[in-house]
Amino acid sequence: MKSRNLADIYDKLLQELGPQEWWPADTPFEVVIGAILTQQTRWTNVEKAISDLKGHGLADPQNLANANPEKIEELVQCCGFYHQKAFRLRNIAQFFVDNPMDIVFALPMGELRELMLSLQGVGYETADSIILYAADRPKFVIDAYTTRMMKCIGIEGNYMQLQQLFEEQLPADVKMFKEYHALIVEYAKKYCGKKRCDACPLIQGVN
DNA sequence: CACCAGGTTGACC
DNA sequence: GGTCAACATGGT
Numbered sequence: 001m002k003s004r005n006l007a008d009i010y011d012k013l014l015q016e017l018g019p020q021e022w023w024p025a026d027t028p029f030e031v032v033i034g035a036i037l038t039q040q041t042r043w044t045n046v047e048k049a050i051s052d053l054k055g056h057g058l059a060d061p062q063n064l065a066n067a068n069p070e071k072i073e074e075l076v077q078c079c080g081f082y083h084q085k086a087f088r089l090r091n092i093a094q095f096f097v098d099n100p101m102d103i104v105f106a107l108p109m110g111e112l113r114e115l116m117l118s119l120q121g122v123g124y125e126t127a128d129s130i131i132l133y134a135a136d137r138p139k140f141v142i143d144a145y146t147t148r149m150m151k152c153i154g155i156e157g158n159y160m161q162l163q164q165l166f167e168e169q170l171p172a173d174v175k176m177f178k179e180y181h182a183l184i185v186e187y188a189k190k191y192c193g194k195k196r197c198d199a200c201p202l203i204q205g206v207n
Numbered sequence: 208c209a210c211c212a213g214g215t216t217g218a219c220c
Numbered sequence: 221g222g223t224c225a226a227c228a229t230g231g232t
Contacts, residue, residue: 080229
């Protein structure tokens, strides 16, 4: 039983870990907020911040754009980098006030991605997370865990190279892209250390 | 106490 | 093109 391609690895991960059902959020804008807040931060901290923002009615573009910057900082402090994250969140909220989500998210993929990347605080991973989980469109998200897992199976590359691999070997299925990304994160958390990956049960036998 | 977390940026080569 | 410190709190 050798898995040579990314589709087989997906099946194995799903079998091993079960459906992850990412991304936990009630609205697309909450996904956007979470995508910024989770940068270099544990999701449990993000959950608290989002919950608190919602409690103050600030999980909405218009309200967040008009909110007191210091209040936002206070609410997202638990996520670290709170000064820049608060500032960026407020700017992004204003962006979606000026450019409604239903319009922006319907743009051609190339334009949509460039537009997301033009926002302060939105790099490749955050842009692709927003596209996949908020806009519900097929973009494969590469994160540190994906890079780690791929290295475990002997494949190294930069963000765009790895993304290209996934996107050319898999059908452009939004639901599957979401699930696969989530599975990789859970898998790598469990088995792939930052420096070594010596206990990867599914990966053994891949090469 | 050291290390890490679902990264991004601007400076520099 | 690529590398790297800075950004900051909270958990193990």
